[in-house]
Amino acid sequence: MAATQTIADTDEPTARQRAVLDAVLSLMVEEGDQLTMTAVARRASCSKETLYKWFGDREGLLAATVRWQAARVRAGRYDRPTLDIATLRDSLKGFAATWLAVISSPTSIALNRLAIGHAASRKSNLGGIVLENGRFAIGERLRPVLEAGRDAGLLAFEDSETAFRSFFGLVGRDVQIRLLLGDSLTLGQDEIARDAARATDQFLTLYGRKPSAPQA
Amino acid sequence: MAATQTIADTDEPTARQRAVLDAVLSLMVEEGDQLTMTAVARRASCSKETLYKWFGDREGLLAATVRWQAARVRAGRYDRPTLDIATLRDSLKGFAATWLAVISSPTSIALNRLAIGHAASRKSNLGGIVLENGRFAIGERLRPVLEAGRDAGLLAFEDSETAFRSFFGLVGRDVQIRLLLGDSLTLGQDEIARDAARATDQFLTLYGRKPSAPQA
DNA sequence: AATATGCCGTACCGTACGTTACGGTTCGGC
């Protein structure tokens, strides 16, 4: 290793390296297919030699890109779980809207396409990284909210994971798969807000405390 | 043109051609990545020249494969919409179970991965074909059931498409995206049946006539 | 000033793969 600038899986990328990763993202979004090392080098105005020194190989570059984008998305923080139904509803709506905005963003679409393509061949963990930082990360962050809601007597469910998965389905519906397959589906700000509210209402209908407890 | 056996987009493939397409499917499922023309020819015990004569080029071969698999899945027929709640519930459960079985099958996963990978580059309509024969086909087939349920006073919704999308979300949840990204999620027969029943119950809770009408 | 380091730009290498071409074989029609 010595003093080389090789970026390890855990290191923070430098500013220049982040610029390179942004170039990868922009190229992914615009060209989709043409994500070649030469194209990246040209877009980022760096040499291929530098790419290989920093990221090892193509896989390493892609993995670093996924992590970089994940770190950026993760930036949004969430408030403490609260005790009244209005705040709970707002929290859920916020989660839903954020999630819809993420999965409908061109960056997320391109990244997921890439990871899904690589999931076909075993030798690569891009899919795992995307799952870990997408689907599972949001699940982990929503869980305390759901459990706080249950503790406050606002929600009723046995397993928070199962409850979350229903919420996930009500929010996302067919949006992600349609976008991934190239359907021209556009979600504006107002549409996202409306869908988030609808999904939240439906979730509260299913798992709220007022009506009789659902679930077999 | 002349008497060549070139298969057009609308033609039915011959038995031998279907065998070739099955070889493509098996190769896709097993190898994922290694879907090369040479590998297909070897697996199908045919010459590459024949592949090109029959399917034009690689794109044509893949498109024919998608259509072939779609035709096979479409084989399942569905009964007439009925008028009592028990039959409606059974119809919905049947749809849900079928859909879960499809999206969790190795063939569907491999096919969707391929189509998603190709959706990144514009010049290909594999994604459109998959959408048309998957998501949209099932939507079209479920719609008469939903509308019959509404006409019979069992369901309440303004837009059958919107209602269907909620059903779609409640059934699929995070299953498809997790499988596409390589998550090791296995759905057995009993699990599918349980999930289908749960999703149907939840859908009926949201859109059934008995409780107050939901939806803003 | 001299040397070293880090990086850009580009040329280069090896390989994988889509596509084409061709010789040999099987088979239906005459």
Place this chain on the structure above:
DNA sequence: GCCGAACCGTAACGTACGGTACGGCATATT
């Protein structure tokens, strides 16, 4: 039994791309 069409197996071609090597430049260090 002969002819042509269809098809198999394989070799060959062209290209695209991952990865490497190298010359030049700019900045930092001594």
